[in-house]
Amino acid sequence: MARTRKEMIEETRHRLVAAGRQAFAAKGYADSSMDDLTANVGLTRGALYHHFGDKKGLLEAVIQEIDKEMSVRLRAITRQAESTWQGFINESIAYMEMAIEPEIQRIVLLDGPAVLGNPAQWSSQNACIQSTMKCLQTLQSEGVIKDVEIEATSRLLNGATLSAALWIAADEQPLVALEKAIHAFVSLANGLLKH
Known part of the structure; x- marks a missing residue:
């Protein structure tokens, strides 16, 4: 045929x-x-x-493909968690851990920003922010987190994980940077919890 x-x-x-x-x-x-x-x-x-x-357009298409695969992996991690809060923490940590995977490190976090500019402006970031907003709304309705402005908090949290991933990918000791970033992120996120 x-x-x-x-x-x-x-x-x-x-x-x-x-x-x-x-x-x-x-x-x-x-x-x-x-x-x-x-x-x-x-x-x-x-x-x-x-x-x-051009080659830049191809890089953008490659990054979009990798980003979709990363999203699938992250959603699976979130679904496996015992609670919405643990899913949020696990997903954020997993995203930072992906920064040490050679393909993601080189293509998405090193070459991508160098060629395509600030990753916070990429279309995929909007989807990440929307997902975080939905998660925070659920956490607020469950009474898990404080009453916060959802969009601002989502943008701050996404900015933190993106910045951490970029740092980890570029650092001479990425595993050390990863450990520091995870510890700092969890401490920061825990500040949202109701006591």
């Missing part, structure tokens, strides 16, 4: 994202050649330009 044009376009796009992801993880964005990247999957530079505009 012949593939449709839409299926062929999607397959080409998928192949380019997979090749970009592999190259960016192995060599980094700056050292990844668009010619090598496209040749490795039997495509032309023109295909890359057609689908993503």
Whole structure:
């Protein structure tokens, strides 16, 4: 059965994202050649330009794919927790722990900001903030946390975990930075609890 044009376009796009992801993880964005990247999957530079505009557009697509995978993993961690509060803490810690995973560290937290700018401005951050707002609203309705301004608190908490992840990824001793960040985040978050 012949593939449709839409299926062929999607397959080409998928192949380019997979090749970009592999190259960016192995060599980094700056050292990844668009010619090598496209040749490795039997495509032309023109295909890359057609689908993503340029190498920067491909990086953005790769980061979006990784971000979706991270979100799936984080939601699973939250669902497995014994309470909404523990789910919130576990998810926040897991996000910071992802900063030491080589692919996430290099592509999302080092090359991404260097090429695409401030991650707090990326579209994925809005989804993170909305998720945190929903969680905090639930925690307030359960009587677990103090009466706080939900959006402001969500933005502060998201900013804290994002900043921590960026620090951990760039630090010469990421495991030490991770331990410090987790301890500080839990202390900070515990300040929201009703006593």
